[in-house]
Amino acid sequence: MEILLLVILLLVFLLPSFLMMRKQKRNQAEIQTFQNSLRPGDKVVTVSGLHGTVTAIAETSVVLEVAPGIDITMEKMSVVRYQHTGMVGTADSAGAVGYTHPEDTPEAPLDDQRGQSPSEPPFQAGGDTGSVDNAPEDPENRDTDGDHPENRP
Template sequence: MEIIILIIIGILFVVPSFMAMRKQRKRQNEMQALQNFLQPGDAIVTAGGVHGVVRSTGDKDVELEIAPGVVVSFDKMAVIRTEEEANSLERPAAGDVKNDAADNLPDENYPPFDGQEKK
C-alpha cells in the first residue's frame, strides 16, 4: 500500500514537470526556426521589446530598421517573435490596472525634479 502512495506522489511531481519541459522545448524550437529563417521585410519584436523591420541578416546578427532611416544591429538571439504574434498576445485592459493614479503623484514634501520652485 505504501509503495502505491509513493508511486502516485512521484507521478504527481513528474508528469507536470515533463509537460512543462515539453512546452518550453516547443517554444524554443519555434524561436530557433524564426531566428534561422528571418528575411528582409519581416516585422519582428526583440526580447527588449523593440519593434522593427528586418533589413539584412548575417550568421549571428540582424539589422533592424526601428524608425525611418534608423537601422540598428541586434544579435539574432534577441529576436523572440513576429509582430503578428506580439499583437495577438492578451494584455490587461487599462482599467484592469490595480495601481491608484494618486499613488503616482509627486510627494508634496519634496520639490519638483525640474528645478522649478513650487508656487
C-alpha cells in the same frame, strides 16, 4: 502498499514538471525556426519591445532599421515575433484577429488641448463646479472636542 503510495507521490510531483519541460522545448524550437526564417523586409518586434524592419541577417545577429536611416545590430535571439502577430510559440501566434496597431488607427478629433471630445462642453474657469454640500469636510478644518488621542495635549 507503501511502494504504491511512493510511486503515486512521485507521479504527482514529476509528471507536471516533465510535461512543462516538453511544452517549453516545443516553444523554443518554434522560436528557433522563426528566427532562422527571418528575411530582409520583415517587420519584427524584439524581446525589449523595439519595433523595426530587418535589413540584413548574419548567423547570430540581425540588423534592424528602427527609423529611416537608423540601423541597429541585435542578437537574432532577441527577435521574438512579427510586428502584427502574437508571440511565437504561444496560443496567440496564429495572428491577432481584430487587432489594429495604434499607429494604424486614425486619431479622434479633439476640441482643445486638454483632450476633451467635441461632444463635451469645454471647461470654464469660475463656472459652476456643482454642489459641494455632500463633499466631506476637510479634516484640518474640523472643530475638535479633544477626545481623540491625537488631539490631546
